[in-house]
Amino acid sequence: MIETDVPAVFEIEKRAFPKGSWTIDAFYHEVLHNEHAHYFVMTLDDMVIGYLGMWIVIDQAQITTVAVSETVRGMGYGALLLEYVMNYARLTCEMMSLEVRIENIAARGLYEKFGFTYGGVRRDYYGPGEDAKVMWVKLR
Ligand SMILES: CC(C)(COP(=O)(O)OP(=O)(O)OC[C@H]1O[C@@H](n2cnc3c(N)ncnc32)[C@H](O)[C@@H]1OP(=O)(O)O)[C@@H](O)C(=O)NCCC(=O)NCCS
Numbered sequence: 001m002i003e004t005d006v007p008a009v010f011e012i013e014k015r016a017f018p019k020g021s022w023t024i025d026a027f028y029h030e031v032l033h034n035e036h037a038h039y040f041v042m043t044l045d046d047m048v049i050g051y052l053g054m055w056i057v058i059d060q061a062q063i064t065t066v067a068v069s070e071t072v073r074g075m076g077y078g079a080l081l082l083e084y085v086m087n088y089a090r091l092t093c094e095m096m097s098l099e100v101r102i103e104n105i106a107a108r109g110l111y112e113k114f115g116f117t118y119g120g121v122r123r124d125y126y127g128p129g130e131d132a133k134v135m136w137v138k139l140r
Helices: 003-016 024-033 077-090 105-113
Strands: 037-044 047-057 060-068 095-101 117-122 132-138
Touching (some): 003 024, 105 132
Antiparallel strands (some): 037 047, 047 060, 095 132
16 A cells, blocks of 8 residues: 555545544555554555555564455455465564454454454453454464
């Protein structure tokens, strides 16, 4: 992901997370200023159809955000994107983790497909009464 991808990414983000999306400035900050950030877009016919962000600190990778455009969900693009990013992280990282809403069946299914297991709950992570499950996978 580069600076000029951010408006298209933000359009997907707003629809993917209606309960509370990141701001567009948060994406610009990640792409332009965060030295730990590794962000990727997936394109189809030159259109951004998905994105995934990750922080890498020493040998730990943490997925910060991922979404696929609602127009092309369920077609394998999320799996392709995650597989690519896991292979990228595997070059330097031992493990990868992320947080997911307990009720997000599609995302949990995607992560389970790639071997992520449950590592605990972060209470009120998304706001009062909205817990996150922590999931993680060993990369090598
Ligand atoms: C989660 C998300 C990225 C998946 O992307 P996708 O391109 O639709 O996923 P894929 O078609 O590659 O499916 C990969 C796997 O995810 C799981 N999955 C995807 N959609 C699912 C659904 N509706 N119900 C249950 N499992 C689902 C399945 O395990 C699937 O593997 P399978 O096809 O072998 O069964 C997409 O649903 C999305 O953008 N959701 C909104 C944003 C979001 O919730 N992000 C995650 C935040 S933690």
